[in-house]
Structures are given as structure tokens and as C-alpha cells.
Amino acid sequence: MNGFIINEINKLKKKYGTNNPFDIAKGEEIIVIYESLGSIRGYYNKYARQKFIHINEDLDEIQRLVTCGHELGHAQLHPNANTPFFKSNTFYSVNKLERQANKFDAHLLIDIESIDNYLLENCSYEQLASILNLPVELVKIRFNVF
Known part of the structure; x- marks a missing residue:
């Protein structure tokens, strides 16, 4: 799946x-909506062949970027899956879908070719995350630590 x-x-x-x-979402004609979602960072859904990414309006700029990347992963990899429905109404485990969306997000946002080799060889994951202004969890996913 990583290759895909x-x-x-x-x-x-x-x-x-x-x-x-x-x-990318704009180019793919995916509608991005900002709304009050409480503790939920975001979600993806599809209605009448139209794809939507919902993002919590209370997130900061970096959290919005990371959330959009994750939800874009769902839109591209699982366009017809409705994970909120699965979580609420079935016993279907969405862990695999979430891991794939996280990998999509990490590989999309962290382009290793554009990072100086010195940084890759001499920085901790925490330092690299700080330099890239991204969550350390995302950096660890990108480098297959999780």
C-alpha cells in the first residue's frame, strides 16, 4: 500500500x-468547509458524487494544513468510505483507513528530496518537526517510526 x-x-x-x-483539493474540485466541530479536527464525506473536506474552524494554520492533508488522503484513497458512519454505526475497524490517511498526509507534506541531507542525518525527529513546523507524530510516520 505504501507504493500505491x-x-x-x-x-x-x-x-x-x-x-x-x-x-490539490481545489484542483480536484473537493469542497473544503470550515465549521465548528468541537473536539473533532476534521472529516471527509461524499454526497451526491461531490467530495467534501470538513475542517474545524478553531484549528490553527498548521493544524488545518495537516488536517486537510489527512482528509485529502481519505478522499483519494477511500473516496466512498464514510468513516464517521463506520465508527458510529458498525463494528468495522477504521484503524487501517486512518493509518493510510496518516501515511498519505506525511508523505504529501514532507518531501524528503527537498530537505537538506545534513538535517536528515543530524536532527532528531523532534528537531526536524520543529524546522518543518509540523507535528512530530507526522515526521515519525513519514520515517516509518510509527
Whole structure:
């Protein structure tokens, strides 16, 4: 699955010339909605063949970027899956889908080729996360630590 995820990301980056999930979502005609979601960071759904990414309006800019990337992962990898429905109404485990969306997010937002080799060889995950201004968990997922 990792190879499939990386291929999908490479296609999107080539098609849109960016790794910004908001720009890619716009190009893919996915509607991004900001709304009050309480403790939920975001979710993806599809209604009448239209894809939507919902993002908690209370998140800061970095959290919105990471959340959009994760939900874009769902839109690209699991376009017809409704994880909120699965969680609430079935015994279906969504862990696999969430892990895949996390990997998509990490590989989309962290382009190793654009990071100086010195940083890759000499920084801890925490330091690299700080330099990239991304959550350390995302950096660890990118480097297969999780």
C-alpha cells in the first residue's frame, strides 16, 4: 500500500505543481468547509458524487494544513468510505483507513528530496518537526517510526 500511496501523491504533485493539500483539493474540485466541530479536527464525506473536506474552524494554520492533508488522503484513497458512519454505526475497524490517511498526509507534506541531507542525518525527529513546523507524530510516520 505504501507504493500505491506514494504513486498517488506523485501524480497529484505533478498534476498541480504543489504539495499543498488545499491547492490539490481545489484542483480536484473537493469542497473544503470550515465549521465548528468541537473536539473533532476534521472529516471527509461524499454526497451526491461531490467530495467534501470538513475542517474545524478553531484549528490553527498548521493544524488545518495537516488536517486537510489527512482528509485529502481519505478522499483519494477511500473516496466512498464514510468513516464517521463506520465508527458510529458498525463494528468495522477504521484503524487501517486512518493509518493510510496518516501515511498519505506525511508523505504529501514532507518531501524528503527537498530537505537538506545534513538535517536528515543530524536532527532528531523532534528537531526536524520543529524546522518543518509540523507535528512530530507526522515526521515519525513519514520515517516509518510509527
